[in-house]
Amino acid sequence: MTPLRLGIDLGGTKIEIVAMDAQGALLLRERCATPQGDYAGTLRAVAALVARVEAQLGVSGVPLGMGIPGSLSPLTGRVRNANSTVLNGQPLREDLQALLQRLIRFENDANCLALSEAADGAGAGAEVVFAAILGTGVGAGIVVRGQLLHGRNGVAGEWGHNPLPLASADELARPACWCGRRACLESWLSGPALAADHLAATGQALRAEQIVARLREGDAAARDSLDRYAARLARALAQIINVLDPDVIVLGGGMSNVAELYDEVPRLWTPHVFSDSVRTVLAPARHGDSSGVRGAAWLATT
Known part of the structure; x- marks a missing residue:
């Protein structure tokens, strides 16, 4: 068998x-x-x-x-x-x-996403893969030369609880994250965070997927909300490029299904990257919403 x-x-x-x-x-x-x-x-x-x-x-x-x-x-x-x-x-x-x-x-779970995508997904063959989950929460995993990076304290990739780079006064005024810190990336880049930001700006209580659907129907307020989201994601990923310089950044979680991000974010991160060119590839998880659970299965024999 x-x-x-x-x-x-x-x-x-x-x-x-x-x-x-x-x-x-x-x-x-x-x-x-x-x-x-x-x-x-x-x-x-x-x-x-x-x-x-x-x-x-x-x-x-x-x-x-x-x-x-x-x-x-x-x-x-x-x-x-x-x-x-x-x-x-x-x-x-x-x-x-x-x-x-x-x-x-x-x-x-983000380490599982990274392991799956580095093995045979969007990061296959890359030396350094940074894989971020943008879902109910926000986190990331790092694979270097095929090996998960854990770090001395076991927190390598705990990206979601770093502060949003270049946060404005309004962004810093957001209520504290569940972890007790302020302006955490999780507070700005999760699916519920997009919904909360749209609610604050428009008074409309919509889920993230509803905001994206309205954007595609030509709704200007939804467009503004996704533009703010893309700009924040670009600032956050530019910081990763400046520190880790990965070959590929893979996105998983519900927000990874927003196709508009893959054109917008690389255009927006360029001014924040300390380089004369940015060759890092931004890609959705090849295995979609099965990628993390596939990575968990790979663990069973690694």
Whole structure:
């Protein structure tokens, strides 16, 4: 039988599982809603997904990798820095390994995106890949010469909780991020952040995807909101280019589906990059919204 691996992406709104073969082909994919504010319920939901998929495939005890918002502390082994705050401080690894009766490889969800896209996605063959999630939260992962970069403190790629570069007084006045800091990139570049910015500017309570749809219908206010978003993203990514100088920047998460960003942002980042040319490529994740969970599955045998 072809060796299998399972990958799970534990997100703020959904939990996704895939079964993948040794060549990276997806054999099965399922999702369920993430129980909101319910840690025990989240454990049960993950276990139910694993049991259902293994039953459908007629297997058990398949190697499992898991992407989570935040990361495991090198000091305590417990979850830290998760925007799904119900996970913070919890012994997720120990609880799930006991529940599922197997070892599980854990990584930050943006690291899983980076691993997937560097392996056989938009960053395949590149020496340095910076992969950013622009979804319910904002984070990033870094792959250098095929290897994930973790860093001395295990926070390499924690881009979402750096301050927005060149923030205006109005931008600094935004209410504090859930982490307690002000002007975090997550507060400006997530999907909910676009919605909040549009609400503040227009009084219209729309989801990010509705704002983009209205832009494409010619709505001027929606155009202004996306222009502000693109300018902020350009400033934030220019800082990454100045520090890391990646070959490829890959975008994942819901905002990565906004095609207009791939023309606008490189045009806007140029004045902020300390170079006479900018050859960094900005690209959407080749594997789309399956990329992070594919990266989690790759963990199972790495």
